[in-house]
Amino acid sequence: MQRWYRWSGLAIILVLAIALELYAESQVGSAEIGRDTMKMYRQKQTGQTELKPRRVQSSAAPKRIFQEQQAIAEAAAKPPQDTQPAPTAGTTEQPIPAVAEPAITEPIPAETSTVPPATTAQPKPTAVSGDQTTKDELLALLPDSMIACVRVNNLDYTLALIDQYLMGLSPIPMVATIGVRTGLAQVTQDQNLQAINTGGNLALVVLPPPTGQGDPLAGLLSPFKGPDSAEALKAANVVPLSNPAFGWKSLSPDQPAPDLSKSKPLQPSLTAKQLDDTATSPIWLFVNLPKAVEYAAPVAEAKLQEQAAANPQLKSALDQTEQIKQIGKEIQCLSASVYPSGPMLTLDMDLIPVPGSKFASSLNKEMFKLQPTPEMDPVTRGMVTMMQALKVKDTSTTKDEAIIGIRNPDKADFVGVFSIPELIGNMVQIASQLPGQEQSAMQLMMVAEMAQQIGSQVKSKMAMAFTVQEKALNIQIAIPKKHVVEMVQVIQTLQQSGMTQPQTMPAPTQTDGSQ
Known part of the structure; x- marks a missing residue:
C-alpha cells in the first residue's frame, strides 16, 4: 500500500510540473523567473543590493x-x-x-x-x-x-x-x-x-x-x-x-x-x-x-x-531514471481530459495499472485512511502526512469554490484543497528526503522560499480528488481562474519589489480535515 503513495506522488509531480511549466512559459518574462529568484536568493545571502524592480x-x-x-x-x-442552451435560473453547470x-x-x-x-x-x-x-x-x-x-x-x-x-x-x-x-x-x-x-x-x-x-x-x-x-x-x-x-x-x-x-x-x-x-x-x-x-x-x-x-551535482539525477523506468512497468496508460471554462479549468485523469503489477494490487479505498507511522520510509510518511493535512472532511459543508470544479466530490475517496505554493512547499520537503539530494540543497531552498513567499499572500485554493475505480485510479484537479490570477499578481509583485528574508519552511502538519 505504501507503494501507491510513491506512484501517485510521482504522477502528481509529473502533471503539476507540466502544467506549471506550460503556464510559466505563457507569462510575461517567464523565462527570467527562475534566474530572478536565484539572484534574489544569492543577493540576500551575500548582503548585496536587491534587484531593481522589474519595469512595468x-x-x-x-x-x-x-x-x-x-x-x-x-x-x-x-x-x-x-x-x-442558455443556463436557466439556479443552474451552475x-x-x-x-x-x-x-x-x-x-x-x-x-x-x-x-x-x-x-x-x-x-x-x-x-x-x-x-x-x-x-x-x-x-x-x-x-x-x-x-x-x-x-x-x-x-x-x-x-x-x-x-x-x-x-x-x-x-x-x-x-x-x-x-x-x-x-x-x-x-x-x-x-x-x-x-x-x-x-x-x-x-x-x-x-x-x-x-x-x-x-x-x-x-x-x-x-x-x-x-x-x-x-x-x-x-x-x-x-x-x-x-x-x-x-x-x-x-x-x-x-x-x-x-x-x-x-x-x-x-x-x-x-x-x-x-x-x-x-x-x-x-x-x-x-x-x-x-x-x-x-x-x-x-x-x-x-x-x-x-x-x-x-x-x-547532476549525478544524483541519474538515479531518478530508474524510477521512470519502473513507472512503465507499473502503469499501463494515462489518459487525461481537460475541461476549460470561464472561471474554472479541470483536469480529469485516469491511471490504468498494468494487470498483476504492485500498483494494481495496492489500489483500494482503504489507502486514503492511512495515518503516518514511524515504520514508513520518509517519502511515504511525507506523502501520507501531506494528504491528511490537505483533506476535506465533509465536501457538503465546505465553502471553498474550487470544490465546484470536482465532479461528484461526495463519491470521491479523497478530496483536498490547497494552494499551488502550499503543495510545492510540501513536495519540496518530500523531495529533499530522496537519496542523493544533499547536493541540491540550495535549489530546494530557493524553491521552498519562493513557495513560502507566494503562499503567504495567496488566499484562494485549488482542489484535488482521488477515486479508486474498477482497475483504475481517477485523479481530478480543479484550478479556479481566481487562484491563477492571484498567483500571477503575487509573483509580479515579488519580482518588482524583491523577496523578503528567508524563513524556515514548516513541516506538513496533520489536521482533523475540517475546513
Missing part, C-alpha cells in the same frame, strides 16, 4: 494587442450562436455540446469567433454510451500501437472555451484561437485554413518508428472538407486516409505516412469512461506509458549522463 509594461498597449483584446470582449458579450456532430461546420476567423458563455463550474460532458461499437471516426483511426496522442474535439468551440479561461490571466492578452489557428496554417501550409474543417475533431499522434529503430513518428490527423480541398491537401503534402474525411500530415521530416488501416485499433483497449471522455471532453490526452518510457528513458538517461560529466 505601459498601459498604452500596442494597437494590435488592444484590438485582439477588444475582439474577445465583444465576442464574449454576444449571445451564443451555436445550439448550446452547462454541458458541452456533443462534438461527434460539431455545431460549427465552417472555419470562423479568430477575430469573430463566438465565445460560449462563462459558467461557474467546469462543463460536464454529455453522457454517451461506453459501448465499444460507438461510432467515432477519429477514434477508429487511432492505433493501439501509438505512444501518445492529444485529441481536440470541435476545435473552434474548444479554443473559445480556452480563450474564456485565459482572459485576464496576463497583462498581455493570451488568445489561444489566434495562436492555434496560425500554427495549424503553418503546419498544413493552408494559410486560410480553406481545406481544414476547424469545427471538427483532430488529433496530434506520436507513433513508434516504422522500422522499430530511430525517432518516433509524429503526425496530425486532421478533418478536411472533402473533394474541393484536394488541391490544398496536395500542396500541403497531406496523405488521404481510408476515411476520406481525414488526412495525415507528417510532422517528422522524411517519414512516410503510416498505414493506419492495417493497425489494431485503440478503441477496444479503452475503459468505458475513457471511451466517453474521448468523444465528450474538449481536449483528451492519452499516453501509453510503457512505450513512452521505452523511447524516452534512454534519451533522458543519455542526456543526463552528458550533463553529469560536466556537472557532478
